[in-house]
Amino acid sequence: MSVEKTRSAELHDGTPVWASRLVREWIADAYEWHASNEQIRQWAAELGSVDPLPSAEQLSVHEAIAIWMRRIGRQCGERTAHADVSANLLRNELSLTR
Numbered sequence: 001m002s003v004e005k006t007r008s009a010e011l012h013d014g015t016p017v018w019a020s021r022l023v024r025e026w027i028a029d030a031y032e033w034h035a036s037n038e039q040i041r042q043w044a045a046e047l048g049s050v051d052p053l054p055s056a057e058q059l060s061v062h063e064a065i066a067i068w069m070r071r072i073g074r075q076c077g078e079r080t081a082h083a084d085v086s087a088n089l090l091r092n093e094l095s096l097t098r
Contacts, residue, residue, distance in 0.1 A: 003031045026072060035059055035067050043067050 006027050011020055035056045043066075044053050054063070 003027075006031070029072075030068065033068055033071075035064050039067055039071070043070055046070070 007024070011023065037056050040053055040056060040059070044051075059067070
């Protein structure tokens with residue numbers, strides 16, 4: 001789909017503002033991001049691959065999507081960790097010590 005059509009897609013009524021913002025960020029990122037050779041090497045290392053690797057220009061659409069999704073998954077993990085710490089701080093369940 002075109003970026004315009006994707007950006008104009010409506011989310012369900014009642015979707016939390018933070019979720020709408022996150023989806024919009026992902027849409028923008030999906031159309032702007034391009035894999036780098038370094039990301040390909042990192043992805044292969046995470047998967048334990050020792051096969052010869054394609055360059056960023058040689059990736060199939062499916063390979064590029066897989067790398068992008070791993071990147072988004074990593075970002076979600078980072079956001080979850082930050083959210084957990086914030087929630088614990090708000091509930092006074094976490095103390096910060098030196």
